[in-house]
Amino acid sequence: MxxxxxxxxxxxxxxxxxxxxxxxxxxxxxxxxxxxxxxxxLSLNDAVELTDVAKLHVPDKPIETLYIHIPFCHTLCRFCSFHKVKFDETLARQYFSALRKEIREVIAKGYRFNRVYIGGGTTTILEDELIGLIELIKSLTQIREVSTESDPIYFKEGNPHLLKGLVDRISVGVQSFDDNILKASGRFEKFGSSLQQAEYVSRAIDVIPTVNLDLMYGFNVQTPESVTKDIEQAIRLAPEQITTYPLTIGIGKNRKKAGKLSGKNEDLWPQFLAAKQAMGDKYVMEFPWTYSRNSGQSNDNKYVLDGEDCFGVGSGAFGRYGEQFRISSFDIPHYIERINKGLSGTCYTKPLSxxxxxxxxxxxxxxxxxxxxxxxxxxxxxxxxxxxxxxxxxxxxxxxxxxxxxxxxxxxxxxxxxxxxxxxxxxxxxYLRDQARELPTAQLSNAHLAQDFCLQSKAI
Ligand SMILES: C[S@@+](CC[C@H](N)C(=O)[O-])C[C@H]1O[C@@H](n2cnc3c(N)ncnc32)[C@H](O)[C@@H]1O
Ligand code: SF4
Missing domain, CATH: 1.10.10 (Arc Repressor Mutant, subunit A)
Structure with missing residues (x-):
């Protein structure tokens, strides 16, 4: 072949x-x-500190996605540059409380959303808090779909049946079914062997309506053959979707750490072809990084150019709607303090060309x-x-x-x-995350408080 x-x-x-x-x-x-x-x-040199949220336009139609960020993990993976810190229960509970407050205020202000995406970090790190958060949103506003992410071990150690009726779609991060790759990326000790992880994915499929399985390629220990095996194993489990992320080493601070795990640039093309070929006719390519199980029916999911707006809440969240990026505080205690003083989590905006x-x-x-x-x-x-x-x-x-x-x-x-x-x-x-971490955390003066929308909107 x-x-x-x-x-x-x-x-x-x-x-x-x-x-x-x-x-x-x-x-x-x-x-x-x-x-x-x-x-x-994406330089943040022209980012503007947000001092008057009242001036921001609340769109009259729903924003596509409310993105909620949960920045805690028990241990940190070497390749991952997402915003997260080591789990501290007291801080995490204060954080969830601040998140609930921010979401109430955003909805009171008039923002509406079609769907919710909860990303991390480890979103299931405090299951009771996650459930409370989703219940709160559903009690305040109509949402078409709730998606979240999870590591595989949650389906061994958590109570996923409690998510029934609350979560429509979950992305389970396996990355690879090859124990060598799991060991090289530090995930074998954390989340179990490839066989155990396959079992956890099956449990997820039993409980959650739509399961997406995250795999990665581009690690230096990977070959087209090992990628093929990963996809074949994923297909045997029959999740609704399979996402195959190319390992991204970024252009910022994470580059050195993730770069040690990365294969050569020219290895990616044969691995991409191997992944595509292994999907065969069982899975249909939605995007070159996402495949859906072939239901035998043609689905006309035409890409809609204006269907991408996103509003971010929580520390480390980005939002983009219209021609503006919105950036929340990356300093978790600072984020909590802002919210508890009645300010918004978003503290900078950046115009997009x-x-x-x-x-x-x-x-x-x-x-x-x-x-x-x-x-x-x-x-x-x-x-x-x-x-x-x-x-x-x-x-x-x-x-x-x-x-x-x-x-x-x-x-x-x-x-x-x-x-x-x-x-x-x-x-x-x-690159945005790297820069956002360096943005000055504004002193929370009375001037800020008077101008911020949270004081002007009624709490619900
Ligand atoms: C931020 S993680 C959260 C999921 C969960 N904490 C876990 O580890 O399973 C979401 C997904 O991002 C992908 N990811 C993380 N770091 C990446 C990187 N450097 N390049 C490409 N994809 C990455 C992984 O596939 C991971 O499952
Ligand atoms: S890949 Fe998942 S578990 Fe690992 S550090 Fe990133 S968010 Fe945390």
Whole structure:
């Protein structure tokens, strides 16, 4: 079997060596361009301290996602650059109490959401608090879906049946079913062997309506064969979704630590192909990093350009809606103090350039496999070629997209480029987190208190 040949019909076949060389060059130049773009577009040098939340516009239609961050873990994994600290129960309980207060205030202010995503850290670290939080939200407002994340050991040590009726979707982070990889990344001791973790995933599937299984590739101990085995094991468990994250080493402080675990840049393409191939027809690619179980029915989940708005609450949460990034305090005691004094958790905003918003659309359209000219024009007022003259020329030259009428569809190479863009996006989030940790924590003066919305909105 020739893994290096494009497999989709109509894409043409590239000889192995040429294909590998083209992909490596394309992916190296993309890394370079993205690294520079991220430093420019996501620099927090122009972040503005938020002193008057009342001036912020509350949208009249619901924001797509309320993102809630739980920044505690029992032990910290070497590759992970998400915002988290070692668990301290007293601090964590104070934190959940502050979260509830912030959510009440946000809803009282008039914000509404279609769905809730609770991410971490370890969201299930205090099960009673997590349950209380979801119950509170459901008592205050209508929500279509609640998603959360979990490590696998929760399904051994916790009481997942208590989440029934509260959580619609859970992402269980396994990363790999290879004990060597679990050991190298420090997860074997924490979450058990691959066999044990498979058992925990089965328990999750018994209780939660939709289970997503997180796997990763790009570790230096991984090969296309080991990725294939991981996917085969995941498929045997039959979760509704499988996400395959490319290990992202970021461009900031985490780079050195995560970099020690990372394989070579050129190893990612064969591992991506191995993952895609192993999914076979059992799972359908939603994005090059997310697959859904093939139900046999075609699902028209067209990518909606304005369906990505997100409001973040909790320490270390980001939000983005309209043309603005909102950043919450990364200092947990400072976050709790702000909330207890009646301030919002968001303490900085950053304007986003039109160009970086367009770049994000390009990533999502590439990921979805369709660059729909009409839809893009209706949303942005520009045609694809007006918005992305250099990018489209590059994508066509390397064979990443092919023309279909007025639109473009992605080839297998294009799917891989989208995966690299996604990895660049994750690196950008790392870079934001690095900078956000360094932002000065404002002194909580009376002037701040008088101006903040929490005092102006009625508590419910
Ligand atoms: C932030 S974790 C939270 C889940 C849970 N705490 C766990 O460890 O299972 C969510 C997912 O992010 C992914 N992730 C973490 N660090 C990553 C990195 N450096 N590159 C790519 N994906 C990463 C992992 O697949 C993980 O399951
Ligand atoms: S991967 Fe999960 S358990 Fe590990 S440090 Fe990150 S959030 Fe915590």
């Amino acid at each position: 020739d893994l290096f040949r494009n497999s989709n019909s109509g894409e043409g076949l590239m000889p192995i060596r040429q294909s590998k060389t083209v992909i490596n060059l394309a992916s190296q130049s993309l890394d370079w361009v993205m690294g520079n773009n991220i430093r420019q577009a 039109q160009q970086s918003l367009l770049q994000h659309h390009l990533l999502m359209m590439m990921g979805h496999g369709l660059l729909d000219n009409q839809q893009f024009k209706a949303h942005t007022g520009k045609s694809l070629w007006q918005a992305f003259p250099i990018e489209l020329a590059y994508l066509r030259t390397i064979g990443a997209i092919q023309k279909q009428g007025d639109n473009y569809t992605t080839t297998t190479v294009g799917q891989f480029i989208a995966l690299k863009m996604f990895s660049g996006f994750l690196a950008g989030m790392d």
